[in-house]
Amino acid sequence: MFTFSLIALALVLALIILLWIRPSKVSNRTKWRATDPDQSQINGTLDTTESNKAISSILRPGGKPKYNYEIGGDLGLYTNEDSSRQSINLDSPTDQVRAKFTPLDEPDPTQSPMAKESWAPVTVKLTGTTIPPKPVQTTQEFVPYGELPVGYGDHQIIALVRDPYWLFTYWEISSEKIQELRRNFGLRVWVDAQHVLRVYDTTDLIFNGTNANYFFDLLINPFASRWHVEVGHPNRTYCIERGLILQNGQYIPLVRSNYVTTPSDRVSNRVDEQWLLWSKYDRKLYRHLEQLPLGATSPQFAYSVSLAEELARYGFGVSSPLPHDRK
Amino acid sequence: MPQGFLTIVLHAHLPYVRHPEHEYFLEEMWYYEALTETYIPLLEVMERLVKEGVDFRLTMSLTPPLVSMFNDALLQDRYEKHLNRLIELAEKELERTQKQPEFNRLAQMYFDLFHRARYMFSQQYGGNLVRGFKRFQDLGKLEIIASAATHGFLPLLYVNPQAVRAQIAAGIKSYQQNFDRDPIGFWLPECGYTPGIDEILQEFGIRYFFTDTHGVLYASKRPKYGIFAPVYCPSGVAAFGRDAESSKQVWSAEEGYPGDFDYRDFYRDIGFDLDLDYIRPYIHPEEIRIHTGLKYYRITARTNHKEPYVPEWAKEKAATHAGNFMFNRQKQVEWLVSLMDRAPLIVSPYDAELFGHWWFEGPQFLDYLFRKLYFDQNTLKTITPSEYLTKYPVNQVVTPTQSSWGNKGYNEVWLEGSNDWIYRHLHKAADRMVELATAYPQASSLTERALQQAARELLLAQSSDWAFIMKTGTAVDYAIKRTKEHLLNFSRLYTEIKENRIDAAWLQHLEQKNNIFPEIDYRIYHPDYRNVGLTVPISATG
Structure with a gap:
């Protein structure tokens, strides 16, 4: 009986595994392998169902990934930072793919372009194996969870405010735009140009592309698709352009963001005449309010009787870890 | 006539953690714990205050995910089973601790507490706590305000204002269906505000919302009364700024009341302390140890050494802390009155779950606070924001600054x-x-x-x-x-x-x-x- 159940179990398992590994569509599957900085071989499969799409999976022996693997073609970007399986856009099936390894303990790889990372060539052999399509799924189990796409084929950049001094931006460059760049500036334009974010201060003006109060460029990783940008000034309006600087110094804008305004970090200088009375009373009130350290420790005020004193009055032993008894 | 007013706001929210696909789901336990430790005890406090004729005003946001879970038949059924398991565990604990009086009395305390929770949940409110909260709103003691549909952090969704509009509209619709009236106030999730959101609130007839201290304090132009009176946004919706001092007094785990050594320790739980064989039926089926809710120790010290919990000491401390909180608000009001040409308002918003779940004695603290405010003094009075706006309909028009009550005060926690x-x-x-x-x-x-x-x-x-x-x-x-x-x-x-x-x-x-x-x-x-x-x-x- 026991043996029988074992066999049955093995059969069910085998079936599950078989179903699991069967690909869902007609595919051109291309195996690749690379060596990561720990000298571990990682393997993957590029699954080019359509000419410009690819899905890749990464397997690293020994379980959990130790790195962010970015497998990039000269156009596309594959990253497993959120997962182990995502789709990438490739211009066409290619054998020129590189892999980047960023240690996972790097807290925010987008913040510092010089993060500990290394590139290694990936050998890709195009085999073009065609695998027959899988029959339509009829299961009632509904476990469809794949992975979110890296992008949506859009051509846009979005800016968000993080705080009075920082913005965040994410973007996506369409393959049409890159084709156009290649037609105009040569096939190697993407590889040879410097990749930048141009940040414009457009406070109090209608921006026409050239009349910004000032701008600055941030050099970025060509494969990045999001970035935290330090602007350093509250109450200012900004927009961000993703662009290229060609070898001859020419700046090529690719796409421009929405406008965002950083919040204030202090009490306003603007006083309301209708609600004025900027009297000694108001000044006193504000002196009091301006002592408030936001997000810091509890403020102490002249009129606050400390809890320790209160407790002493009620005859309790003061065991309370309040700031008052550290005075 | 009181010299000033106090608005206490409890923000009640949990993400939607309903998991019909599993009989037991770890994250669903968040909800059950909150019911036993926070929502039922808060209703109990209000029941007692009303019964004993204590007039009070409390403002609460009950978010749509929480209300949806209150309403959900599956979760109601599961919660009752959960309570029955807890009662069974407490019975076993009474047996096990027979020879340890200092723990036995605590087992008895939990046994009574779970029984009371089951009675209130099943008998008094027919399995749906919405009825409880609605009752106090209809009595005029509690002002329930609406919130966004699923607690979306609106400043970071605002690149598509329609997304923010839908969060707000669906939240208001849920409110109307559950409380049979239109909401007057709105809780912006995480106090997340950016100019323009008030215009959408105005579209739906909302009259006020809350910001963190600096949301109002850093407004342009400078608000004459700081955070001690509401301001109107250019859209005409009022913004109430959080009083930093009273918040900190309660909030901070390090320095606030909840860290008192006499209060019950949150982390020591029999789910972790007792033999696996004994506790197995009451933890995760895969033998993952979890909080059962039976906790026998007080905070004791800043070390890992813990002494048994003494409910009487903790109760005394809750009363003392309530007195201290009131005393400091009185002093605050007396000082503010000397500077302002109207009655100041102190706005103290908290996460509801602080009271009961994190700070076990929190509901007792509120009970004492409302009693003391009602019986012991005339300096200040609790009020709801809409009552204050009726009293003082004329307010300064300013634009509050983008802000949240998250760490550092802006959007970084979520970005x-x-x-x-x-x-x-x-x-x-x-x-x-x-x-x-x-x-x-x-x-x-x-x-x-x-x-x-x-x-x-x-x-x-x-x-x-x-x-x-x-x-x-x-x-x-x-x-x-x-x-x-x-x-x-x-x-x-x-x-x-x-x-x-x-x-x-x-x-x-x-x-x-x-x-x-x-x-x-x-x-x-x-x-x-x-x-x-x-x-x-x-x-x-x-």
Whole structure:
């Protein structure tokens, strides 16, 4: 009986595994392998169902990934930072793919372009194996969870405010735009140009592309698709352009963001005449309010009787870890 | 006539953690714990105050996910079973601790507490706590305010204002259905405000919301009364700024009242302390140890050494702390009155779960505080924001600054290395939802159902809880899974609707699994939503 159940179990398992590994569509599957900085071989499969799409999976022996693997073609970007399986856009099936390894303990790889990372060539052999399509799924189990796409084929950049001094931006460059760049500036334009974010201060003006109060460029990783940008000034309006600087110094804008305004970090200088009375009373009130350290420790005020004193009055032993008894 | 006023606001929220697909689900326990430790005890406090003739005013936001879980038959049934298991455990504990009087009396305390919770839940409120909260609102003691549909962090969704509008509209609709009236106030999730959100609130007839201290304090122009009176946004909606001092006095785990050594320790729980064989039936079926709610120790010291909990000491301390809180508010009001030409208002908002769940004695503290305020003094009086606005309808017009009550006061908690990747997908899904609503303004049957479900999935993906959990690092896998799950469900629905090949079986599965907002109307995503026949009219004054 026991043996029988074992066999049955093995059969069910085998079936599950078989179903699991069967690909869902007609595919051109291309195996690749690379060596990561720990000298571990990682393997993957590029699954080019359509000419410009690819899905890749990464397997690293020994379980959990130790790195962010970015497998990039000269156009596309594959990253497993959120997962182990995502789709990438490739211009066409290619054998020129590189892999980047960023240690996972790097807290925010987008913040510092010089993060500990290394590139290694990936050998890709195009085999073009065609695998027959899988029959339509009829299961009632509904476990469809794949992975979110890296992008949506859009051509846009979005800016968000993080705080009075920082913005965040994410973007996506369409393959049409890159084709156009290649037609105009040569096939190697993407590889040879410097990749930048141009940040414009457009406070109090209608921006026409050239009349910004000032701008600055941030050099970025060509494969990045999001970035935290330090602007350093509250109450200012900004927009961000993703662009290229060609070898001859020419700046090529690719796409421009929405406008965002950083919040204030202090009490306003603007006083309301209708609600004025900027009297000694108001000044006193504000002196009091301006002592408030936001997000810091509890403020102490002249009129606050400390809890320790209160407790002493009620005859309790003061065991309370309040700031008052550290005075 | 009091010299000043105090508004206590409790923000009650939990993410939607209903998991019908599993008999036992770890994250569902968050909800059960909150019921036993916070929501039922708060209702108990209000019941007692009303019964004993103590007049009080409390303001509470009950978010739509929480209210939906209150209303859900499956969760009601499961909670009752959960309580029965706890009662059984407490019975066993009474037996086990027979020879240890210092623990036996605590086992008895929990036994009584769980019994009372079961009585209140099943008998008094018929399994649905909405009835309890509604009762106190109808009595005029409690002002319940609306909140966004799924606690979306609105400043980071505002790149598509229609997404913010839908969060607000669905939240208001849920409120109307549950409380049989239009909401006057609105809780912006995480106090997340950016100029323009007030205009959307105004469209739906909302009269006030809250910001953190600096939201009002750093407004332009400078508010004459600082945070001690509300201001009007240019849209005419009032903003009430949080009083930093009273918040800190309670909030801070380090320095606030809840850290007192006599109070019950949160972390020592028999779920972790007792033999696995003994505790097995009351923890996770896979033998993952969890909090059972039976905790026998007091904080004792800043070390790991813990002494048994003494309820009488803790009760005394709660009374003392309530007295201290009141005393400091009185002094604050007396000082402010010398500077202001009207009665100052102190606004003290807290997370409801602080009271009971994190700070076991929190509900007792509130009970004492309301009694002391009512019986012992005349300097200040509790008030609801709408009552204050009726008293003082003329207020300064300023533009509050973008702000939140998260760490550092702006958006960083929900927009940093661990969670910034979600916005690309959340924004895209919102754009696609607007695209769908525009393309199918009058859908019917299967397409309509798919569109409703798409709106639900989008709203669920937008919960600020997921980004917050990713940042705090406590249940990260779950938060990532939920974000992806709802986004992928949305994408698939989007494709199926566009390609006119809706998988009816799968849709039905989603409708049962993610069943929040049964009455949702996806047309709220239509840019001209007022003219496409929303099924429930929304009280718009704009």
